[in-house]
Structures are given as C-alpha cells and as structure tokens.
Amino acid sequence: MKPNIAIVTPLQPTYSETFLRAHLERLPFQVHHFYGLPKMGYHPIYDGEGKVLSSDQKWFNYLETGLDTLWGENGWGYALRRRAMVAYFKKHRIEAVLAEYGPTGTYIMDACKQAKVPMLVHYHGRDAYHYKTVERFGAKYRRMFDFASTILPVSTDMFQQLQNLGAAPEKMLLNPYGPNPSFFTFQDISANPPVFLTVGRFTAKKAPHLTIRAFAKVVAAVPEAKMVMLGDGELWEESKNLAKTLGVYEHINFAGPCKPEQIAATHHQVRAFVQHSVRAADGDSEGTPVAILEAMKSGLPVVATRHAGIKDTVLEGETGFLVDEGDWEGMAEAMLKLAKDASLAAEMGNRGNARVEAHYTMEQHIERLANAIESAIQQNRLV
Numbered sequence: 001m002k003p004n005i006a007i008v009t010p011l012q013p014t015y016s017e018t019f020l021r022a023h024l025e026r027l028p029f030q031v032h033h034f035y036g037l038p039k040m041g042y043h044p045i046y047d048g049e050g051k052v053l054s055s056d057q058k059w060f061n062y063l064e065t066g067l068d069t070l071w072g073e074n075g076w077g078y079a080l081r082r083r084a085m086v087a088y089f090k091k092h093r094i095e096a097v098l099a100e101y102g103p104t105g106t107y108i109m110d111a112c113k114q115a116k117v118p119m120l121v122h123y124h125g126r127d128a129y130h131y132k133t134v135e136r137f138g139a140k141y142r143r144m145f146d147f148a149s150t151i152l153p154v155s156t157d158m159f160q161q162l163q164n165l166g167a168a169p170e171k172m173l174l175n176p177y178g179p180n181p182s183f184f185t186f187q188d189i190s191a192n193p194p195v196f197l198t199v200g201r202f203t204a205k206k207a208p209h210l211t212i213r214a215f216a217k218v219v220a221a222v223p224e225a226k227m228v229m230l231g232d233g234e235l236w237e238e239s240k241n242l243a244k245t246l247g248v249y250e251h252i253n254f255a256g257p258c259k260p261e262q263i264a265a266t267h268h269q270v271r272a273f274v275q276h277s278v279r280a281a282d283g284d285s286e287g288t289p290v291a292i293l294e295a296m297k298s299g300l301p302v303v304a305t306r307h308a309g310i311k312d313t314v315l316e317g318e319t320g321f322l323v324d325e326g327d328w329e330g331m332a333e334a335m336l337k338l339a340k341d342a343s344l345a346a347e348m349g350n351r352g353n354a355r356v357e358a359h360y361t362m363e364q365h366i367e368r369l370a371n372a373i374e375s376a377i378q379q380n381r382l383v
Contacts, residue, residue, distance in 0.1 A: 003377055004093050006117075008034040008108055009100045010042050018260070018290055019124065019177050019365075020100055026366045029373065032092060034085070034108075042103040043078055047088050054080035082111045089115040095377045096120065096149075098369075102127040106140035109147050116383075118149040118376040122175070122369070124287045125308070128153070128161050131283035142166040149376035152369065154287040155309030173372055176309060177287075178362035179294040183264040186299045186353045190346035194339040195226040195270040197300070199263055199291040202233035204280035209235070209242050210328040211276045216246040217332035222339045228253045228270065230263055267298035271345050272338045277307040278325040288313060297356045301348035303334045313360060319352035 005027070012035055013020035024031055032048025047053050085108065088094070097112050097119045099105035105121035112119040121144065127133060134141075145151060145167045152175045153159045159174055196215065202208050208229065218225050229239070229252060236254070243249040258266070267273075273295035277286045288309025292302055296313070302320035304310045305327075314320045321334035338345045 002028065002030045003095045003374075004032060005029045005096045005098060005373060005377075006032045006034055006048060006089065006094045007098045007100065008044050008104050010036050010104055011038060018180060022177075022180065022362060022366065023098065023100070023122075023369065026362070027373070028370055032088075032094065042101070043081060043107040044085070045081070047084070048092065053084040053088075078107075082108075082114075085111040086115045089117055095380065096373050098122060098373065100124070102141055102144070103133065103137050105144045105148065106137055109144050113147065116380070118380045119147065120150045120152065120372060120376060121148050122152040122154075123158060123162060124154060125158075126284045128158050128165070128287075129279070129283050129285035134165065134283070138165065145171065149379070150372045152372065155312050157308045157311065158287055173368065175365060175368045175372075176312065176360055177290045177293060178360050178365040179290065179297040179356065180260065181297075181362055183260045184267065184294045184297045185264070186297065187268045188346060189268070189271060189299050189349055190342050192269060192271045192342070192345075193226070194222055194224060194342075195228060196272050196274050196303075196335060196339075197228050197230070197266060197270040197295070198274055199230045199294070200275065200289070201231050202229075202235040202239055203284075204235070204282070205277060205284045205286060207276045207278045207326075208239045210278075210326065210331070211274055212239060212242050212246065212248070212252070214274070214276070214328040214332040214335060215252070216243075216248045217329065218335045218339055219248050219251050221336055225339050226251050226253070227274075228255055228266060230255050230258050230266065232256050263294070264298070267295060267300060270300065271342065272303060272320075272335065273300045274303045274331070274335060275305075275310075276325075276328065276331060277305050277310060279307070286310065293356055293360050296349075296352035296360075299346075299349035299353050301338055301345050301352060303331055303338070305331075313355070315351070315355065319348055319355055 034044035036045045097117055099121045102123050151167050151172045153162050154176050200206050215227050243252050279285050286308040302314050305325045306322045316322045323330035
C-alpha cells in the first residue's frame, strides 16, 4: 500500500507552476493536497479532500484571516485550522508532509510537530531571495530549518543562499526541475526560420523589456526575424507599448498564456529560446527556470543571462549563449549569431537536448524527491 503524504501549496498551482503539478501528479504516494486562497497568506484553507479547514463558510475563513493579520500566528483562526490539520493527519495516517515554498513550511511546521509527522520543504525562487520575504520569515526559516527533515533548493546558487539563511548543508538536497516528457520532445530545428521564443510571466525578474530591446536590434539586421512571447503578467501592456515605440510590434506575437501542448508545439516552430532573467529591485530571483529546460529538451539553443540556476543548466558556447544581467546589447549579438546561422542553432540545440537527458529529466527530479520523502518516512517509523 502506498504511504499517505500531504503536499501543501499556497494556492492551487497556476499554469506556470508546472513543477507543483508534477509533484501532485507524479510522486509515487497517495497524495493529499492542502492549499489556500489568494490574499489569505500561506496557511492552507482547504484540506486534502477539498473541504474547508475549521469552517465550511468561506466568509468565516476570510474573517479569521483578517483578524490573524493583526495577531499573527497566535490568532485563533490559525489555531483552529492548525487543529483541523492535525486531526486530518491523524485520521488519514499522513506519514510525511511536503511544503511547497519556504513560508508555507513555517506555517505548517507546528501542525507537523504536534502530529509527529516529518516535513520536507521545497524552495523555488522568490521564497529564497525576495528581500521582504526573507526579512519577514528569516527567524521562522531558521526554526523551520532545525525541524525539517530535508530542505530542497533547485540550484547551486539557491543552495548557497539557503545556507546563508541558516540551513545546514547536510540537510539540503539539490533538486533541479525537469521538463514534462509528455509534452516536450526533441525535434531538429535546422530548417526553422529566425523566430525567437519566450515563455513565462511578464514580471520584473524576467525583464521582458530587455528582451524586446535586444530583439529590436536583431530586426534591424535581420528584417525577417520574428519573436513569439507566451505568457501574461503585470508588464504585458508595458511590453507591448515598448515594442510599438521601437517599431517591432508587428514582428512580435504577444500570444498570452497557452496550454502546455500549445507551448510544446511552438518550440518546434522556432530557431531559439531567449530569457533575460535578472535579480529584480525587490530581490525576487529565479530558481532554475523550467522554461529553459523545456527549450533545451525540445532541441532549442538558449540565449539567457548568468542568473541563478541558468548558470547550472546552460553551457556557454555549447548549448547556448549567456550574458550578464542587463546586457541587452550582448543578448542581441548572441541572438544575431543564431538568426544568421541555422546550423549553429541546431548543433547547440542537439547538445542542449543531450544535457537535459543526462542531468535534468522529470524522472530524476521526481525520483530524488520521492527518495527524500521515503527516507523521512522510514526514519520517523524508527522513532
């Protein structure tokens, strides 16, 4: 019989959080999913059966959370939900809990302690770097690091960041993501036209304005060049206005958010993948961008920045080109090389696919996580 585990996420996973859906769908356990609602903090509202914790009335949960913003974790709303969570753990014989994102772990560790259930915490990006988040949860992180069975960063950069925040190296397990093999497959792109692809939310840490500036320089030299930008976000309209200002709006398809199968199909129609990730002004940073791994898996060369987990995955000059954060002119030069040389793009794409197959598969990601969870369960059974 498969062990029962609980996975706790701040919200229902969004379209861009493919790694969360992979954990929910692919881990070899009986998974119970706890999650919250927008603007209600990191403590879960719904239990593993989709029922509201502590109250069936949504308005009552909003009232609890509103009061808890004044009283913090000592508020009675958190206490009621924590008690309900402990009861659920015991009733359903939950043997391990996986907290997605650091702050989530800080809110549920007391329930895990009370139920005597081991907890693992998977970090993903913003939770390790965002200045206000680190300031708010810093002391709680340290207490959580002491309690947690395993802390899982997704890049070597994040491993060092969490160590700086107080996590013991021997408790950490590096667990980069892998692309979904059900959608993303290799295809030779040597005959593809000079079309570039971006995938992801239009947010500050992805600096879409710098990608557009780089692309404008490409169009000046290669007028037939195009770019497809998949996703949306707070900088979407601003990015479209910039494209109009630079005279390249007609060269860019602002396609909006798409389903995984549509994203995968688009990979097979383009020449290269681009992403100008930066450390945002508020400290927000990438983990290891899944979109870059999906592009490499699909046979695309990558033009990106020396940022976070990108440095781990893309081999400079072999599977793509990397530039410093903010260097959009350097990015344009790299894009031009690929726009003018389809064979170079295909060679880099082939090497990128081989690198993903060797080091960054979904199977490897899930196996590392599953083994860590199983180890925590076995150790707890011996206590």
